[in-house]
Amino acid sequence: MTGTNTAAHIADGEPARPTVTGRFAPSPSGRMHLGNVYAALMAWLSVRSQGGRMVLRIEDLDDRCRRGRWDALLIEDLEWLGLDWDEGPVYQSDRLDRYERAFEALRAQGLLYPCFCSRAELHAASAPHASDGTPIYAGTCRGLSAEDVARRRAERPGAWRLRVPSADDPRGDVAFTDRVYGPQHETLARDCGDFLVRRSDGVFAYQLAVCVDDAEMGVNEVVRGRDLLGSSARQMYLQDLLDLPHPAYAHVPLLVTADGRRLSKRERDCDLGELRARFGTPEALLGMVAHAAGIAPDARPRSAGDLVELFSWEAVRRHPANLVADGPR
Numbered sequence: 247m248t249g250t251n252t253a254a255h256i257a258d259g260e261p262a263r264p265t266v267t268g269r270f271a272p273s274p275s276g277r278m279h280l281g282n283v284y285a286a287l288m289a290w291l292s293v294r295s296q297g298g299r300m301v302l303r304i305e306d307l308d309d310r311c312r313r314g315r316w317d318a319l320l321i322e323d324l325e326w327l328g329l330d331w332d333e334g335p336v337y338q339s340d341r342l343d344r345y346e347r348a349f350e351a352l353r354a355q356g357l358l359y360p361c362f363c364s365r366a367e368l369h370a371a372s373a374p375h376a377s378d379g380t381p382i383y384a385g386t387c388r389g390l391s392a393e394d395v396a397r398r399r400a401e402r403p404g405a406w407r408l409r410v411p412s413a414d415d416p417r418g419d420v421a422f423t424d425r426v427y428g429p430q431h432e433t434l435a436r437d438c439g440d441f442l443v444r445r446s447d448g449v450f451a452y453q454l455a456v457c458v459d460d461a462e463m464g465v466n467e468v469v470r471g472r473d474l475l476g477s478s479a480r481q482m483y484l485q486d487l488l489d490l491p492h493p494a495y496a497h498v499p500l501l502v503t504a505d506g507r508r509l510s511k512r513e514r515d516c517d518l519g520e521l522r523a524r525f526g527t528p529e530a531l532l533g534m535v536a537h538a539a540g541i542a543p544d545a546r547p548r549s550a551g552d553l554v555e556l557f558s559w560e561a562v563r564r565h566p567a568n569l570v571a572d573g574p575r
Contacts, residue, residue, distance in 0.1 A: 266298030268467045270324065270331065271456070273305045274316035277517040278323050281471065281501040284535050288498050289469035290329045290550060291541070291557040301463050302334030305456075307449050313339065323518045327528045328550040333463065338455055345450040348458050348488055349443060352408060355487065358443065360395055360404030361387040380476075383407065383439030406444040410434035410483065420479035425496035425559045427472070432479035441480055453480050461490040472497045498539075499565055539563060 268289050272282060293300050302324070304317050321335060352358050361383075368381045388409070390398070398404065411418030413435040421431045432438070443454040460468065475497040482492055525531040529547035536542035536553050540563040 264466065266293055266296040266467050267301065267464045268293035268298060268469060269301040269303055269460070269463065269465045270329070271303045271305050271459075271470075272320050273308065274313070274320055275308065275310045276316060277319055277519055279518070280516040280521060280535075283327065283518065283521070283531070284501055284539065285469065285471050285498055286324065286327070286329055287532060287535055287550070287553075288496070288539065288562065291553055292467065292469055292496065292559070294550075294554050295557045298467070299333065300329075300331040301336065301465060302331040303459060303463070304335050304337045305452075306337055306339045307452075307455060309447075309449075313337065319518075323522075326518075326522065327532065336459075336463070338459065341455075341459065342450070344458050344462065345455050348454060349406070349450065351488060352443065357409050357487065358406050359388060359390070359409065359440075360399065361407045361440075361442075362398040362402060362404045363387060379473075380438065380441070382437065383441065385440060388440060403446045403448075405442055405446040407440040408443050408484070409440055410438070418483075420482050422478060422482065422492070422495060424475065424478075425494065426499075426562055426564055427475065427497060430475070430478065432476070434479060434483060438476070438480060443484075453477060453484060457481050457484045457488065457490055460493055461485070461488075466491070466493045467496070468493045469496045469498065472500050496559065499563055 270286050270289060272278065272286075278286075290300060302321075304313075304320070306313055306317065317335070317337075324331075349358075363383075363386055367386075368383070387404075387407070395404070411434065413433055415435075418434040419431065420434065421429070423429050434441075441453060442451045444450050459465070475495075478495050478497075484490075485492055521531055525534070527547060529549050529552075532550055532553065533542065533548040534545045536548060536556070537545035539561075541556050541558070541561045542548060542553065
């Protein structure tokens with residue numbers, strides 16, 4: 247699907263600015279819910295307001311993501327909303343060779359080691375949890391001998407973790423400015439520990455795959471939910487190790503139900519099938535979302551194109567919003 251990509255404006259006597267490239271990156275594990283619509287709209291408006299281009303990437307590495315079912319609905323729902331794109335859809339499942347090369351590059355640097363900890367063992371550890379709910383790894387398998395690795399590998403396959411610098415090593419300090427939440431700083435050893443780059447079933451981890459994809463696709467602006475804010479430092483560290491550029495990051499607040507629970511596909515919170523039936527038109531739905539997000543002065547129906555001129559990051563709310571109660575019943 248070809249969108250309305252506009253070339254970078256060149257003022258008289260001024261050099262061309264780099265084209266802003268953003269992306270939709272849904273996982274086809276279920277139908278889009280209201281929170282997905284919100285994040286997709288913010289990403290689209292930011293790019294289109296800057297005359298940039300959008301990439302549609304289907305993140306289907308997980309075995310819950312069945313190609314040919316939910317991905318088709320995701321694409322159809324984006325089209326119904328009027329959120330177009332300029333490249334794609336690109337499927338991560340078609341790009342395993344790229345992730346393999348990045349994995350081997352990290353292994354060649356001596357930065358990877360096998361981990362045999364079960365999920366239960368990780369969650370039973372006394373370490374606190376990172377902001378995205380991932381246990382902070384205590385380094386249990388970091389110093390295993392070759393004999394220990396061989397013995398444990400005979401019992402079950404291992405995952406692969408990336409060594410991060412010690413807490414007193416400045417290479418492990420990652421700082422950046424988020425366009426919504428401002429200055430961020432993380433010390434990897436304290437805030438996440440050695441993290442996964444490949445699961446025990448051989449599937450490449452999210453952190454590794456998105457770094458490779460964003461760089462290859464020229465993505466220089468990443469807009470996504472606040473639950474992924476904690477992933478940014480890990481991805482920036484990987485980007486440095488793989489000599490990849492850093493995109494700009496903007497994390498939008500999560501949407502919650504009336505009782506304060508975060509929206510999720512698992513709970514089927516206002517999936518787009520329900521929303522389309524309830525609102526009737528994309529303009530009605532987008533107008534409500536834009537008003538709740540803070541970028542529209544009221545909730546009257548507006549198309550995606552109508553909202554471009556209203557968009558600014560300064561207007562985006564920084565606190566969770568309850569959109570579920572605001573829609574028509």
